[in-house]
Amino acid sequence: MDNSSPLSTPVSVNISPSVLSELERTQGKPEKLMMPDPVGPFGSGELNVVSHAPTVIDLGDGDIELKVNNTIFKSHKHLLNDFGRLREMIKGMERYNTGTPCIIIYRDEHGVEDFKNMFKVLYASLIKGPFEFDGPTLISALRIATAYEYPELRKFSIDKLGASCLTPIQRIQLAREFNLTAWDESAFHELATRDEPITKEEAKELGFERFEELAKAREEEKRKKGVEEERIRRGKEERKKQEEEEAQRQHEEERKKMEEEERVRMEEEERLRKEEEERKKREEEEQKKREEEERAKKEAEEKAKQEAEAKAKQEAEEKAKQEAEEKAKKEAEEKAKQEAENK
Structure with missing residues (x-):
């Protein structure tokens, strides 16, 4: 895909260098390859002749050649058979060709890059992962999977793209x-x-x-x-x-x-104030009462004392009077007796 396109923005890249090296290893192949194009002019009966040496990408011990425009991918038949349309092409080719299987398709200017990216995903899945691919790689895989009917790869690519920051x-x-x-x-x-x-x-x-x-x-x-x-x-x-x-x-x-x-x-506060006033009033009244009682008691005691003293004085006076009268009587009697004796 064109790197200037918005879709070329990477989402993440994390793939083993060994896989990349296998995908990018190329060599020249001088012989001419002639095969009816099964995509565009397929069925027209015309032959497409490539006279200059194509680019070859050897994916390792391949048993089939897939020519995209002027690039040959040496791949594996069991992998290409997962694509419904490619599987039909392989079947049709095998009826006419007994040598090294080779199918030819023509794509636009991004076709070769799309297949290269698709193979990155396809071959990476054969090795222990997990692998993460950038946006262009997944889009290429989705494009090829859609064009050549590989539902599982299409779903894989859609899921990965859906999780990316598009x-x-x-x-x-x-x-x-x-x-x-x-x-x-x-x-x-x-x-x-x-x-x-x-x-x-x-x-x-x-x-x-x-x-x-x-x-x-x-x-x-x-x-x-x-x-x-x-x-x-x-x-x-x-x-x-x-x-x-x-x-x-x-x-x-x-x-x-x-x-x-x-x-x-x-x-x-008013209740407490009144209660306090009442308490003080009661205390004052009780104090006054006690003082009054004490005063009355003292007055009574004083009165009783005075009365006792007056009584004692009266009694003393009466006694003194009686004694005086008794003395006077005795003196009178003595005097009378003496006078009588004197007579």
Whole structure:
């Protein structure tokens, strides 16, 4: 494939040097080879004569020659028989040729390179792998497998290419050439939905009708995106509004909760204050009561003492009076007795 093509971009390369050396080993072969072309003018009856020495690629102990344009691949019949169309060519050739089997096909300017790349994949699969091939190699293998009916190789190449980093345009190119509808749809969708504009090179590769279709698809996607963005924007605004309302509600609830807690706290403080006042009042009253009782007790004791003293004084006075009266009486009696005696 032309290295200037977008499809020539490598996806990965990792293949044994021994395999490459076998695939690239060439030598000249001077003899003329004459065989009806089984692809293009096959059945026309005309002979294609190559008068100059062809390039020979010897793949090692081959038992059949496959001539592509002016290059001969010395390959193995059991491998070529896996290609449905090549198998039919080999059968048709064997009916007319008893010597070294040789089939001739004509391809475009990329044909030889396609076969060389295809053989890299085909022969690498016979050796312990795993092997990784670049994009052009896998595309060549896919092209030959498709053209000459080798389903397993076609599937292998498609799977490997599908796992590689191909651009949407590369996938569309391959989809066109190899009828890969799913690739075309996915790549087209990727181009329709990406933000970057379509380049001139991409538009040229797509062609006018497909580019027009893509432009409409991009406009539709842009419209859908605008609608979706508007829906998302409104959704965000609605969520923001709901969040603000929820925040406001929570703030209001928090405020009410704080006010309620403050009210409860103040009521509790008021209750405690009143209880403290009541306690102090009771203590003061009890103190006053105790003091009053103590005062009353002291007064009672003082009164009792005074009364006792007054009583004792009265009794002492009465006793003194009685004693005085008794003394006076005795003195009077003594005096009277003395007077009587004196008489």
